[in-house]
Amino acid sequence: MRHNYHLDGYAYRLRPVDLGDAAFIVEMRGHDSERLQYIPLVPADEEKQQEWLVRYFEKPDDYYWIVERITTGKAEGLISIYDVSPPEPTAEWGRWVLQPGSLAAVESALLVYRAAFEQFRLRSDSCLTVADNQRVLSFHDSCGLARVAYLKAHFQLRDGFHDAVKHLCTSTDWPLINNLLEPQAQLVARRINRVQ
Numbered sequence: 001m002r003h004n005y006h007l008d009g010y011a012y013r014l015r016p017v018d019l020g021d022a023a024f025i026v027e028m029r030g031h032d033s034e035r036l037q038y039i040p041l042v043p044a045d046e047e048k049q050q051e052w053l054v055r056y057f058e059k060p061d062d063y064y065w066i067v068e069r070i071t072t073g074k075a076e077g078l079i080s081i082y083d084v085s086p087p088e089p090t091a092e093w094g095r096w097v098l099q100p101g102s103l104a105a106v107e108s109a110l111l112v113y114r115a116a117f118e119q120f121r122l123r124s125d126s127c128l129t130v131a132d133n134q135r136v137l138s139f140h141d142s143c144g145l146a147r148v149a150y151l152k153a154h155f156q157l158r159d160g161f162h163d164a165v166k167h168l169c170t171s172t173d174w175p176l177i178n179n180l181l182e183p184q185a186q187l188v189a190r191r192i193n194r195v196q
Contacts, residue, residue, distance in 0.1 A: 002057040005065075007115055010189030012107045014065035014079065014115070017056075021066055022049040024075050028097050038130040039097060040157060061085070063115070064095065067108045071193070076102040079112050081125065090124045091116060103192060107185040109143060110178070117174040124170045130155055131163040140167040144177050 007014040017025070023046050029036065030044035042049060056062060061084040067077035077098035084091040093112050098104055116125040129136045131150070141147070145167035154164035169177055 001059050001062050003063055005063060005115060005119055007065075007111045007119075008070065009107045009111050010185050011070060011192045012067055012076070012104045012111065013070050014108070014111045015068060017053065017064040017066055017078070019050055019053055021075070022046045022053060024066070025049050025053075025078065028078055028099070036097070038133040038136070038157070038162075039095075040155075061091075065112075067098065067102075067104050069104075069192075076104050077108060079108050081112060081116055081120070084120065084122070088123050089120070090126070091120070091122050092126050092128065094127055096127075103188050105139065106181055106188060109139075110181040110185050113169060113174060113177060113181075116169075117171050122171065124168055126166055126168045128154065128164045128166050130157070131165050137165055143169075144173070144180050145169050146173075 003016050005014075005016065025042060026044055026046055026049050029039065029042045030049070031041075042052070056064060062080065062082040064080040065078070066075045067079055068075045078095055079093065080095040081091050081093045082095075093116065096108070098108070113125065116122045126148070127140065128151070129140065131137075147165055148168045149166035151164040151166060153161035155162040
């Protein structure tokens with residue numbers, strides 16, 4: 001949806017996606033590479049991506065952000081919260097992809113959880129990961145998230161169907177997860193600011 005939720009962290013911020021980001025989205029998600037083997041590709045066509053964004057702007061339960069470096073304004077990734085379901089309310093987060101070498105993983109996850117629990121007041125926020133994607137599964141495990149489901153043949157990717165693992169963060173879990181992620185995000189920010 002076309003929204004105005006901006007979230008600033010220590011080194012990174014989330015800003016709403018706009019039509020001008022179509023080329024960046026294609027750059028991040030429209031090329032078949034080993035790095036993107038576990039996410040659906042988007043058409044490698046900027047005009048088609050703009051058409052998708054126009055449809056996305058009309059969806060009331062979908063929030064899509066660019067992950068950008070605060071000091072430079074440089075876009076380094078994408079992340080979203082979608083399928084916001086009242087009256088619970090619950091949602092899922094995903095569309096998460098970062099440029100190679102980006103240090104935004106911890107802080108972008110921290111900020112998306114902040115949006116979920118402090119902005120949108122969700123009761124729970126889940127994420128689904130391809131079961132073979134051990135790196136991302138390990139990241140979610142290290143954040144203190146509970147594995148709550150294993151979904152057979154949930155994702156259809158370029159090479160067929162893949163199982164998924166569902167991680168869950170509840171509003172009750174959020175303070176503990178925040179306390180785990182925030183010091184890590186601060187540490188990364190100090191490293192980034194020292195290098196610049």
